[in-house]
Amino acid sequence: MNRTMKKQAIHSGKGQADFILTLNKLEVGTLLYADNVWFFSYSEEFKRQRDILPLVNFPTVDKEYSSSELWPFFVSRIPSRAQLQAPKGTERQDLVSLLKNYGRKTIANPYQLIPA
Numbered sequence: 001m002n003r004t005m006k007k008q009a010i011h012s013g014k015g016q017a018d019f020i021l022t023l024n025k026l027e028v029g030t031l032l033y034a035d036n037v038w039f040f041s042y043s044e045e046f047k048r049q050r051d052i053l054p055l056v057n058f059p060t061v062d063k064e065y066s067s068s069e070l071w072p073f074f075v076s077r078i079p080s081r082a083q084l085q086a087p088k089g090t091e092r093q094d095l096v097s098l099l100k101n102y103g104r105k106t107i108a109n110p111y112q113l114i115p116a
Helices: 003-010 044-048 095-102
Strands: 017-023 026-034 037-042 065-067 111-115
Touching: 017 095, 026 044, 095 111
Parallel strands: none
Antiparallel strands: 017 026, 017 111, 026 037, 037 065
């Protein structure tokens, strides 16, 4: 799926989203969710720099990664149900909403995930 097609799918349906992953002022890459599939790709800016190594889960900078499951690097940004103090019997929000609400920063990770 090319980037234009993904952008159209992302902005046309519920649960569709895109995020920008940054480190300090460097745009590292884009996390997209469309048609129940997660996509991650590195930015051109990240590909040009040589100081920061690729993420362990995404070792090849020229590859577009896709998965029906959200990768652990991003899942770790979502607080547990206990941390959210969700009342018993309530539905857990979908991953996209949780990332938008809680995924920007983590204590253990210098990267920021910004909803685009």
